[in-house]
Amino acid sequence: MTAPGTCYIGVDIGLTASKVAAFDTEGRELGVVHARTPRTSVTAHRHDVDMLGLADTVISLLGELTGKLAADGYIPAGIGVAAHGNGLYPVDAALRPVGPAIASSDSRAQRIVDAIPEREAKRLARETGSIPWAAQPAVLLRWLHDVEPESYRATRWALSCKDWVTAQLTGVPSADYSDASAFGMVALDTRAYTPTALELVGLPASDLDRFPSLRQSSDVVAGLSAAAAARTGLPEGLPVIAGCMDCVAATLGAGGRGLGDVTIIVGTWAINGAVVPARTPAPEVTLSALMPDPATMLAMEVAPTSAANLEWLACASAPHDQVGGLLAVDLLREAAMVPPGAEGLLFLPFVNGAPEHPAASGTFLGISGVHRRGHLTRAVIEGVAQYHRVQLDRVLASGADIGDRPWRLAGGGARSEVWAQIFADVLGRPVRRQLTSELGARGVASLLPAALGHDLQPWSVSDEDDLCVLPGPRREAYLRHSQVFDRTLAGMSSAWSEVDRYRTAGPADAG
Secondary structure (H helix, E strand, O other): OOOOOEEEEEEEEOOOEEEEEEEOOOOOEEEEEEEEOOEEEOOOOOEEEOHHHHHHHHHHHHHHHHHHHHHOOOEEEEEEEEEOOOOEEEEOOOOOEOOOEEOOOOOOOHHHHHOOOHHHHHHHHHHHOOOOOOOOHHHHHHHHHHHOHHHHHHOOEEEOHHHHHHHHHHOOOOEEHHHHHHOOOEOOOOOOEOOHHHHHOOOOHHHHHHOOOEEOOOOEEEEOOHHHHHHHOOOOOOEEEOOEEHHHHHHHHOOOOOOOOEEEEEOOOEEEEEEEEOOOOOOOOOEEEEOOOOOEEEEEEEEOOOOHHHHHHHHHOOOOOOOOOOOHHHHHHHHOOOOOOHHHOEEEOOOOOEOOEOOOOOEEEOOOOOOOHHHHHHHHHHHHHHHHHHHHHHHHHOOOOOOOOOEEEEEHHHHOHHHHHHHHHHHOOOEEEOOOOOHHHHHHHOOHHHHOOOOOOOOOOOOOHHHEEOOOOOHHHHHHHHHHHHHHHHOOHHHHHHHHHHHHOOHHHHO
């Protein structure tokens, strides 16, 4: 039995925003606080994170939420952290940052990936379920070795984002299977770290010692440290679990736990995942992450090609000296008044690039004098839905066994009726909107009751029929739109490369 007022805290750290939420024993949200994640775009290809700033942000949010919970009579039983996977958060033996973290949207190390022979990349995929790409920790560790050798030598622990925050809460370095498997660092047959990812980039197998021992997502790492307790107002010793990658946490929060379940998350990153058996050979997708249920994993196609594009437009539409941007809801209201296809305007949603299109950038095509801001918004949200479709087609073609249940749609695409209908029309499949606001925090918090030995029923999600969106009469228009999108995407590589060379040229070359 749990005490009256028991609640569970989930932390969800995205590339755009960091959220801390509390849930009662039935999984109902009690409160949520959020702040901007301190990420800096140094260049188009370099995205840094202020590690101490991030830790301070999360601790401040925990303190803010703790005060609200205490006022309402709730007592936290534990904390779980979820965050973006991949990237690199390097710390020394005292768990101090050796420099800024490198975000998962970063592509500075693409040349290292380009040098990996295709047969070797396929070997890693067969072994781990994930292919090499520029923001993997092993690749970024090699970048440190080459470009910042002092930081490489100082790095005792190569942490993920959530592991950095968990270490700040507990003073203990940790890692879980979901993050590490999505790194391409865990052999699916042995469930142990494999040196293959390091070998492919020319690092010694001994660098495996830089990665903390693996834990299940629900394993308790340690109790809240005295220092963290003093700063948050939470009790010292409060259990903190290992947590999980945000893709997995959000899937859990949306209820995508069963084999064949498909979950589409429209966040900063496009997450398109199917729950499949955790075995080899793995489906041929970009990355696979082991689920808390060790018999399953999430086979995914992911890229920073989703709602971040709408956020960019919201900021770009505001006056130059205005902090922040317009409200997305206002842009979406304008988009609803524009017909499908945005009167001939097409958008390729790569304002943050994409692993499979290294030189890509956000691109409008077909602009004419008839187009207004509503057309731009409509083209952006249609382009985002189309690239989700491209990625889901890869998941379907990968060998993943997909069930016939409606696909779960979460994030910004689910909260907007017009965007959800576009998704159903573009995909040609029913989608069920998941309207819980903080799916990642809810997903990782849902692991806490069992981890703490609390005898509770698993948290349910809404599967109401009125949240299921069916393809409508505009489906035919979007079939044509899809064909144009695909052909345009296929022909953009050389143009993007030319523009990338232009924008990265030094001042002497720019003229």
